Amino acid sequence: KTAFPALLDMDKSDDHNRMATTESVGDLTDFVKELKHRIAWDKKTDKELYFREEDIRLFIAGLSMSRLHVLQGISGTGKTSLAKAFARAVGGGCTTVSVQAGWRDKDDLIGHYNSFEKQFYERPCLQGLYEAQTPFYEDRPYIVLLDEVNLSRPEQYFAEFLSALELDYEDQQLSLMTSAHKGAPKLFEKGRYLQIPKNIWFIGTANHDETTFEFADKTYDRAHVMELPRNEHHFDINKSFSPISYSYESLENAFSKAESQYFEEVKGCLDILNCSEFVSVLGEQLGVSWGNRLERQAHRFVSTMLASGGGISEAFDHLLATKVLRQGKATGRYDTEREDIESLDKALTELWQ
Numbered sequence: 001k002t003a004f005p006a007l008l009d010m011d012k013s014d015d016h017n018r019m020a021t022t023e024s025v026g027d028l029t030d031f032v033k034e035l036k037h038r039i040a041w042d043k044k045t046d047k048e049l050y051f052r053e054e055d056i057r058l059f060i061a062g063l064s065m066s067r068l069h070v071l072q073g074i075s076g077t078g079k080t081s082l083a084k085a086f087a088r089a090v091g092g093g094c095t096t097v098s099v100q101a102g103w104r105d106k107d108d109l110i111g112h113y114n115s116f117e118k119q120f121y122e123r124p125c126l127q128g129l130y131e132a133q134t135p136f137y138e139d140r141p142y143i144v145l146l147d148e149v150n151l152s153r154p155e156q157y158f159a160e161f162l163s164a165l166e167l168d169y170e171d172q173q174l175s176l177m178t179s180a181h182k183g184a185p186k187l188f189e190k191g192r193y194l195q196i197p198k199n200i201w202f203i204g205t206a207n208h209d210e211t212t213f214e215f216a217d218k219t220y221d222r223a224h225v226m227e228l229p230r231n232e233h234h235f236d237i238n239k240s241f242s243p244i245s246y247s248y249e250s251l252e253n254a255f256s257k258a259e260s261q262y263f264e265e266v267k268g269c270l271d272i273l274n275c276s277e278f279v280s281v282l283g284e285q286l287g288v289s290w291g292n293r294l295e296r297q298a299h300r301f302v303s304t305m306l307a308s309g310g311g312i313s314e315a316f317d318h319l320l321a322t323k324v325l326r327q328g329k330a331t332g333r334y335d336t337e338r339e340d341i342e343s344l345d346k347a348l349t350e351l352w353q
Contacts, residue, residue: 002183003113003120007130011186016134022091024250028258029309032057037238038089039082049081050234055226057308058318059086062224063141064255065301067165069203070149070215073228079205082228083145091245092141095128099204101211103152106160106174113177120176129174132197133187139248142200149204150212154219162222164196172196199248217329221293224301225322258307259299266302269312270295278347285340288330294323313352 002008010016025031036056040049059082062069071079080096087094103109111123125144132142146154155162164172173193177184180191188194204223206212215223273279282288298319305315324330331341 002185003118003177003181004122004183004185005119006122006127007185007187008183010127010131010134013134016131016136018136020091020136020140020245022139022245022247022250025246025254028060028254028304028307031254032060032308034241035060035086035089038241038244039085040235040237041239042085042088043239043243048237049078049085050231051078051082052231052233054310054314055082055228055231057305057310058226060308061301061304061310061315062226063201063251064258064304065297066222066224067201068162068219068223069201070206070219070223070225071203071228072206072208072225074230075207077228077230079228080145080147083143083203083205087141087143090141090251091243092143092248093128093131093137094143094145095124095131096145096147097123097125097128098147099149099151099157101151103157105157108152109157110174110176126176126194129194129196129200130185130187132200133195138197138199140199140245141248141251142197144200144202146202146204148207148212150206150208150215153213153216154204155216158202158219161196161202162218165222169198198252214328220326220329221323225326254307255300255304258303262303262306263299265306265312266299269302269316270298273316273351276347276351278344278351281340281343281347282324282330285343286330286336288324290324294319297323 032053036051036053039051039056041047042049059069069083071082073079084094084096086092097109100108109123110126110129111121113120128142128144131137146158149158160174164174173189173195175193176188177192181188182191184191206215208214279289298316301319302312302315306312330336330344
């Protein structure tokens with residue numbers, strides 16, 4: 001009767017179709033402080049996770065900047081735990097996708113239609129994309145966790161998403177069938193298209209060893225990249241918070257409010273940056289520059305960092321370190337001379353002063 005049995009089950013499920021009660025995100029500084037404790041303790045399992053406030057702040061600022069995250073770090077630093085704990089803490093949804101070596105295209109990620117069996121093999125990613133749009137989750141943050149995202153090349157199997165997320169929201173659609181399907185789930189467009197929902201973030205965890213691939217520039221440039229350090233900092237967890245579900249819409253409004261509030265301040269810093277010797281050295285000696293995307297990202301990221309209690313130097317430091325000065329782009333290249341790095345170091349010091 002249908003090629004999509006799992007998705008059709010969600011259409012019929014009372015749990016997915018009941019309306020959820022959500023709370024609004026208020027002041028972002030208070031939100032980050034509270035989130036630190038909500039993430040730290042899982043009431044169901046009694047498991048404790050300790051993340052520094054600055055890590056939570058970076059994570060939240062990344063949510064405002066990009067819908068694709070890359071969490072890096074040595075094994076055991078809590079990359080997977082942070083993504084899952086965030087979804088739990090805000091009352092959102094989470095689907096885990098275990099990336100496999102050898103994935104080549106989107107069919108490996110979301111599934112494919114078998115015309116002989118007349119059934120679509122609905123992989124977890126597709127089910128997560130659909131679940132995020134059901135009435136129960138549509139106004140909650142939703143995480144699709146790509147575990148070990150670089151076991152295969154994301155520029156291949158995730159290519160359609162990388163392109164779609166750059167488009168206007170109305171054009172962010174996946175084509176699942178070559179023609180309309182009569183028994184299509186009710187949230188499909190024209191019987192064969194699935195919208196990528198606004199409230200979804202793709203978070204990939206990455207290890208760097210002989211079994212994995214390096215990311216291409218197109219992934220790094222679009223993603224929010226975080227390096228999670230080994231953290232031995234413990235604190236007294238406030239376990240008195242009741243479970244809560246935060247509204248996705250209110251979170252987006254908080255990000256937009258922060259961008260408006262700090263727009264001129266961030267613009268002033270970008271003007272200083274663009275006229276600096278640092279940018280001249282990058283362009284003339286190292287052949288490194290950036291386009292409008294980085295400036296758009298800076299307005300969202302830096303303003304959210306400021307609204308969350310961070311400093312402007314802390315925000316620009318992270319942005320430049322992950323977008324411009326990362327290994328292989330400006331530094332760590334075979335064609336880089338010592339004099340180039342010394343000039344860059346001098347120019348960067350002057351810029352920061």
